[in-house]
Amino acid sequence: MQPYNFKCSQCGAVNFTEENQKLRCNYCDSLFFIEVEKEKPTVIIKKGANVVFGGNVVVKGSIDIQEGAIVKFTGKLTLLKKASLQKIKEAKLRLMKEEIN
Numbered sequence: 001m002q003p004y005n006f007k008c009s010q011c012g013a014v015n016f017t018e019e020n021q022k023l024r025c026n027y028c029d030s031l032f033f034i035e036v037e038k039e040k041p042t043v044i045i046k047k048g049a050n051v052v053f054g055g056n057v058v059v060k061g062s063i064d065i066q067e068g069a070i071v072k073f074t075g076k077l078t079l080l081k082k083a084s085l086q087k088i089k090e091a092k093l094r095l096m097k098e099e100i101n
């Protein structure tokens with residue numbers, strides 16, 4: 001069995017023991033940091049932009065709409081990948097602030 005899709009760059013073994021987000025090679029004892037891929041937004045809409053999405057828009061990834069940008073979706077938008085909870089929280093706070101102003 002190969003639990004990790006990863007090969008030790010030092011000895012080529014594929015058996016590891018996980019230790020606090022790190023992998024230790026069972027053969028040569030090398031320690032590897034498990035890189036967590038950070039979500040990068042696929043589409044960034046910058047401040048001051050005025051964007052209208054018409055028709056069927058599919059964004060494979062996330063959209064980062066910066067403060068002050070005007071974005072309208074007139075068509076159907078299919079969400080393929082949900083933004084992080086933190087991003088959603090920030091967006092909601094941003095929306096609330098905009099409603100007050």
Ligand SMILES: [Zn+2]
Pocket residue numbers: 008009010011012013025026027028029030
């Ligand atoms: Zn190794």
